[in-house]
Amino acid sequence: TITCRTNSGLRVWNSNHVKFYDNVIDSTYDRSAGGPGIQIQKSSAVMDDIEVYNNVIHNTFGPGLWLIGYDSSYSKEEARNVHIHHNIFYSTGTNPSIDWVGGIVISGFYDTLIENNVFDGVYHAAVVHMYPDGKSADLSPKGKGYTTIVRNNIIANTLERKKSSLGTGYGVINYLPESHSFVIQNNCLYNNKGGDFINATSTGSVYENPLFASRRNHDYHLKSTGGRWNGKTWVKDRVISPCIDAGYSSSDYSQEPEDNGGRINIGRYGNTEEASKSGIMPGYQAWWYKVSQVSPLGLKILRTLIRIFFFI
Numbered sequence: 599t600i601t602c603r604t605n606s607g608l609r610v611w612n613s614n615h616v617k618f619y620d621n622v623i624d625s626t627y628d629r630s631a632g633g634p635g636i637q638i639q640k641s642s643a644v645m646d647d648i649e650v651y652n653n654v655i656h657n658t659f660g661p662g663l664w665l666i667g668y669d670s671s672y673s674k675e676e677a678r679n680v681h682i683h684h685n686i687f688y689s690t691g692t693n694p695s696i697d698w699v700g701g702i703v704i705s706g707f708y709d710t711l712i713e714n715n716v717f718d719g720v721y722h723a724a725v726v727h728m729y730p731d732g733k734s735a736d737l738s739p740k741g742k743g744y745t746t747i748v749r750n751n752i753i754a755n756t757l758e759r760k761k762s763s764l765g766t767g768y769g770v771i772n773y774l775p776e777s778h779s780f781v782i783q784n785n786c787l788y789n790n791k792g793g794d795f796i797n798a799t800s801t802g803s804v805y806e807n808p809l810f811a812s813r814r815n816h817d818y819h820l821k822s823t824g825g826r827w828n829g830k831t832w833v834k835d836r837v838i839s840p841c842i843d844a845g846y847s848s849s850d851y852s853q854e855p856e857d858n859g860g861r862i863n864i865g866r867y868g869n870t871e872e873a874s875k876s877g878i879m880p881g882y883q884a885w886w887y888k889v890s891q892v893s894p895l896g897l898k899i900l901r902t903l904i905r906i907f908f909f910i
Contacts, residue, residue: 601625602632602658612643618650625658632659635690640677641669648680655687661699662690662720666729667706671740678708683715686818686866691721694760698730704746705729705774706739713749714868716818722759723771727778744778748785750845752808752865756790767791770798784846786864808865809839818866823877824857838877841865
C-alpha cells in the first residue's frame with residue numbers, strides 16, 4: 599500500500615513509456631497532507647505511452663488520478679493516448695479545501711481512453727475536465743480539441759465535493775467545453791447525487807443498479823445467475839447484473855470465460871478471467887427470488903410450493 603503524505607502517491611513528469619499497475623493507494627487523514635493518488639504531468643517532453651491499470655485508489659485527499667498538460671502550446675502527438683483501465687476508485691477526493699477533486703481530473707491531453715474501471719462514492723465527479731486555478735504557475739491548457747473517451751465503466755454513488763458543493767456529484771463533468779470534449783459509450787451510471795452528465799452526452803449506457811457482489815466490502819464483481827468469481831470459486835446468484843454483456847460492441851472480450859455472451863462486460867472485470875458469466879438475460883431475477891421478495895406471504899407460498907413439488 600502506498601499512502602500519500604505530502605504529495606502524490608505515484609508521479610510521472612515529462613517522462614514517457616511508463617506503466618503504473620498493481621498498486622493500492624490511499625491518503626492519511628490529516629487535512630494538511632496528501633494529494634492525488636497518481637499524478638501524470640506534462641509541460642515539455644513527449645508523453646504518448648502511459649498506461650495505468652489494476653490499481654485500487656481510495657480515500658485520497660486530491661483526485662484519485664490527476665492528468666494535466668500545460669505550459670506552452672504543443673502538438674497533439676506530444677500528449678496523447680494515456681490508457682487508464684481496470685482500476686477501482688472509491689471515496690477519492692475528500693479534501694475540503696480544494697475544488698479539483700474527483701475520480702480522474704483531466705486537462706491538456708488528447709485521446710485519453712478510460713475504460714473498464716469502477717468509480718464508487720467518489721467526490722465531485724468520476725471523470726472531470728478541469729484544472730486548478732489560482733496557482734503560482736499557469737496550469738491552463740493552451741490548445742483545443744482535447745478528447746477523452748469514457749467507455750465500459752461503472753460510475754455509481756458519486757457525492758458532492760466538500761468545497762463549493764453546489765452543482766457537483768455527477769458522473770461526468772466538462773468545465774472546459776470550448777477546448778475539451780467527451781466521447782461516452784456503454785457505461786453504467788447509478789445513484790449519482792447530482793445526476794449523470796454536465797456538458798457531455800452518452801450512447802449505449804445503462805442506468806440501473808450494477809448489482810455488485812458486495813459494495814460494503816468493495817467487491818465489485820457482478821452478480822450473475824451464470825456464475826460469479828468470489829475469490830476462490832465460481833458461485834451463482836439469484837439475480838444478474840445489467841452490466842453483463844452490455845459493454846461497447848467493438849471491445850475485446852476474448853479473456854472472459856465461457857459463457858461470455860460474445861460481448862464485454864461493463865466494469866472492472868470486463869475482458870478478464872474474473873468476468874461474471876452470462877446468465878439468462880441482463881436484469882433477470884430468478885422467479886423464486888422475486889416471489890420471496892414480494893412479502894412474507896410470498897415467502898410462505900414459495901415454501902408451500904417446495905413442499906408440494908419435492909414432497910417435504
